[in-house]
Amino acid sequence: MELFWLEHKRLWKRKSTQISVLLCLIYVVVFGSILSYQWFTFGSSTGYNSFRNRFDGYASIRACQQYAGQFGGVLTDEALQEMVRDYQSITDRDDMDEMNKTDRYKVPSWVSQLYPELNHPQDYRLEISYVEPEKLTGFYERRQKILEDFLAISDQTGEEREYLLKMNEKVEQPFRYQWTEGWNVILGSNLPELGMVMTLFLTISLAPVFAGEWHDRTGPLLLTTKNGWKEAARAKICSGLALAVEIFGLILVGGVGSQLFFLGTEGWDMPIQMIKLIAVAPMNMLQAEIFGYVFVFLGVIGYAGLVMLLSSCAKSTFAALLLGLSAVYLPLAVSEYLPFWAQKALDLLPLVGSPADIFRTNTFCIFGKYVWSPYLLIIVPVLLGLGCVPFAVRRWARRMRR
Amino acid sequence: MELSLDRLSKHYGSKIAVDQVSAVLGPGVYGLLGANGAGKTTLMRMLCGILEPTAGEVLFDGKSIAEMGAGYRNVLGYLPQDFGYYPGDSAEEFLMYLSALKGIPRHIAKGRVKELLEVVDLSACASKKLKTFSGGMKQRIGIAQALLNKPEVMILDEPTAGLDPRERVRFRNLISDYGENKIVILSTHIVSDIEAIADEVLLMKKGSFVQKGTVSELIDKARGKVWELTVPSSQAHSWQKKATVANLRHEGEDVVLRIISDHKPDEGAIRAEASLEDLYLYYFPAEKGV
Ligand SMILES: Nc1ncnc2c1ncn2[C@@H]1O[C@H](COP(=O)(O)OP(=O)(O)O)[C@@H](O)[C@H]1O
Ligand SMILES: [Mg+2]
Numbered sequence: 001m002e003l004f005w006l007e008h009k010r011l012w013k014r015k016s017t018q019i020s021v022l023l024c025l026i027y028v029v030v031f032g033s034i035l036s037y038q039w040f041t042f043g044s045s046t047g048y049n050s051f052r053n054r055f056d057g058y059a060s061i062r063a064c065q066q067y068a069g070q071f072g073g074v075l076t077d078e079a080l081q082e083m084v085r086d087y088q089s090i091t092d093r094d095d096m097d098e099m100n101k102t103d104r105y106k107v108p109s110w111v112s113q114l115y116p117e118l119n120h121p122q123d124y125r126l127e128i129s130y131v132e133p134e135k136l137t138g139f140y141e142r143r144q145k146i147l148e149d150f151l152a153i154s155d156q157t158g159e160e161r162e163y164l165l166k167m168n169e170k171v172e173q174p175f176r177y178q179w180t181e182g183w184n185v186i187l188g189s190n191l192p193e194l195g196m197v198m199t200l201f202l203t204i205s206l207a208p209v210f211a212g213e214w215h216d217r218t219g220p221l222l223l224t225t226k227n228g229w230k231e232a233a234r235a236k237i238c239s240g241l242a243l244a245v246e247i248f249g250l251i252l253v254g255g256v257g258s259q260l261f262f263l264g265t266e267g268w269d270m271p272i273q274m275i276k277l278i279a280v281a282p283m284n285m286l287q288a289e290i291f292g293y294v295f296v297f298l299g300v301i302g303y304a305g306l307v308m309l310l311s312s313c314a315k316s317t318f319a320a321l322l323l324g325l326s327a328v329y330l331p332l333a334v335s336e337y338l339p340f341w342a343q344k345a346l347d348l349l350p351l352v353g354s355p356a357d358i359f360r361t362n363t364f365c366i367f368g369k370y371v372w373s374p375y376l377l378i379i380v381p382v383l384l385g386l387g388c389v390p391f392a393v394r395r396w397a398r399r400m401r402r
Numbered sequence: 403m404e405l406s407l408d409r410l411s412k413h414y415g416s417k418i419a420v421d422q423v424s425a426v427l428g429p430g431v432y433g434l435l436g437a438n439g440a441g442k443t444t445l446m447r448m449l450c451g452i453l454e455p456t457a458g459e460v461l462f463d464g465k466s467i468a469e470m471g472a473g474y475r476n477v478l479g480y481l482p483q484d485f486g487y488y489p490g491d492s493a494e495e496f497l498m499y500l501s502a503l504k505g506i507p508r509h510i511a512k513g514r515v516k517e518l519l520e521v522v523d524l525s526a527c528a529s530k531k532l533k534t535f536s537g538g539m540k541q542r543i544g545i546a547q548a549l550l551n552k553p554e555v556m557i558l559d560e561p562t563a564g565l566d567p568r569e570r571v572r573f574r575n576l577i578s579d580y581g582e583n584k585i586v587i588l589s590t591h592i593v594s595d596i597e598a599i600a601d602e603v604l605l606m607k608k609g610s611f612v613q614k615g616t617v618s619e620l621i622d623k624a625r626g627k628v629w630e631l632t633v634p635s636s637q638a639h640s641w642q643k644k645a646t647v648a649n650l651r652h653e654g655e656d657v658v659l660r661i662i663s664d665h666k667p668d669e670g671a672i673r674a675e676a677s678l679e680d681l682y683l684y685y686f687p688a689e690k691g692v
Contacts, residue, residue: 002502006495013490217486221547223452225503226476232503401452 003235017205024201029254037262044100067101068179075177081133091129106180114142147278163370170282178267180274183285191292195351203324209240210312210396211320219400233393244304276359295355295378302350302385309388312395350381410458419444421609431581433600434589437686441609442589450480479553481544489533504551518546537564558588574599593679624676629661631671646687
């Protein structure tokens with residue numbers, strides 16, 4: 001225990017760790033949450049780019065929630081028609097302030113996705129602003145159809161199709177509607193990007209655990225002590241994992257705290273289909289957010305294990321840093337040039353896959369059985385990462401004995 | 403308490419670094435004296451159990467140290483010749499870390515660290531980072547860490563390297579006190595250190611002990627091999643080429659040479675009082691002036 005605290009203190013005392021944790025917090029909490037909520041994502045638009053937004057996100061969000069609240073509750077054809085009608089009256093008046101209050105991405109996207117035959121290709125405007133509201137009927141049948149069409153296009157047939165449709169049957173209908181944009185930003189962009197951002201800062205913090213030229217020459221000292229290198233290795237591994245958990249914890253508190261402050265909890269029980277219509281998972285927003293954070297948490301643990309292995313193989317801290325970063329960014333960079341199955345396999349590496357897969361219909365086929373991808377994406381990376389730990393220890397031991 | 407070396411050998415490929423070394427060491431201070439490359443470090447690493455012998459074994463009180471494992475390490479203190487440290491640690495943190503590795507409870511370790519920092523005269527730098535330390539300061543920290551667990555067996559590889567004369571004297575006194583009832587083995591190629599500290603000298607050459615004994619016993623062995631010869635200055639150079647010259651002193655126009663040799667080197671040579679250094683030069687003739 002004593003050793004653990006000393007190793008832990010040693011990691012935190014490094015300037016590089018302190019700076020990287022600070023930058024990580026600034027990036028994720030200050031830019032990714034607070035400024036984003038108050039300014040460039042939810043600040044009311046002035047019609048120019050988002051950096052010209054007003055600094056009034058807190059009030060804007062409340063206005064949006066209130067506006068959507070008029071149509072809130074069970075999402076029926078009538079409710080959608082009502083929303084579209086109101087949207088059109090706002091566009092007719094060309095009222096920018098009123099426009100800011102509408103659920104301006106998701107609702108228009110439903111209209112264009114579900115009612116493609118009502119689209120006028122020559123009209124440059126969004127379909128929602130000219131479509132006749134009373135023609136918008138059969139929301140749920142149409143959703144089912146575009147889901148099935150999508151499966152057909154993506155060549156998901158037979159057993160896989162059955163599996164996904166069966167999952168979809170558990171999705172409760174009709175949906176509940178509240179303002180979606182807040183949840184969309186959190187689940188659709190903040191959480192999926194979180195892992196990628198943390199990669200950089202985790203690598204900087206964890207690369208020195210076993211690496212560094214001076215490390216090799218501590219061997220004779222460590223090897224001749226009573227508790228020996230095994231205790232030291234255990235303390236190093238635990239302190240590395242603890243550091244990863246602590247960084248994650250800081251981000252979790254900062255992220256969730258600012259979310260509660262700016263967005264509140266409203267809409268937590270909406271189904272995730274309100275973010276992506278053809279999602280098949282029977283989950284609500286709260287469940288999806290919990291899934292997202294657990295996903296990142298396990299990814300972080302797995303990634304920590306991987307970085308420590310690389311750290312034990314690398315001669316210098318800098319080399320460990322480069323190896324660690326390339327373990328995540330290289331797969332992300334080359335992934336688009338690879339066949340689809342290879343992309344899916346790479347997603348199983350820690351922090352390479354995305355929690356946004358809950359909105360998708362990807363599956364893995366294991367021994368002929370189909371498994372929805374998020375099940376594997378959440379569990380395999382952490383197992384891989386923890387599987388690296390014994391190798392890291394062995395590798396380090398061998399280096400010290402030289 | 404007894405450390406015995408039983409036909410200990412270490413081969414690196416065809417290179418024989420330590421060759422069938424045997425000895426039985428009771429409490430006392432042992433000076434392992436030898437030129438660079440004689441095999442001192444290799445032997446000491448085997449005595450610490452971090453290097454596996456090619457043949458032979460090391461026994462502590464009759465038990466193989468390899469089998470004792472943590473039990474042996476618990477009574478061992480080791481100062482490696484060239485050791486790594488955690489650059490960001492302060493002296494105190496580094497010693498606390500090693501205490502934890504040595505299984506010393508925190509409350510005891512705290513006092514022990516303070517005491518040892520005092521002993522090696524580094525109390526004032528206790529909270530300074532090791533990377534700001536000079537070579538001598540690092541060496542003293544290394545000595546302190548070897549003492550943390552009050553070892554029964556202490557193995558110090560070139561402990562005086564980098565120490566200035568005052569620190570050397572301090573170190574000698576420390577070790578003489580400590581070695582009263584413990585086994586202390588220290589290596590060096592500096593003869594004067596050994597003369598001052600060691601109860602017994604192990605003279606090592608090409609992987610074997612060529613001489614064992616107390617300082618005076620070894621000096622006895624050199625007796626009769628040391629000569630003084632007075633020659634004109636002009637001849638000094640040629641003598642240095644053809645004989646092992648330990649010292650050279652100008653006296654007016656002439657030069658007095660101290661020559662190590664089995665036989666009387668010249669008609670005019672007279673016998674001189676021997677020292678340990680003379681014996682060293684006798685065995686390592688190429689390494690003049692060490
Ligand atoms: N790891 C090694 N591999 C090969 N040769 C070695 C190794 N370590 C030491 N040696 C050789 O063994 C001999 C003894 O070395 P060492 O024990 O370091 O001598 P000393 O400490 O007396 O200077 C030297 O000739 C050295 O080159
Ligand atoms: Mg040596």
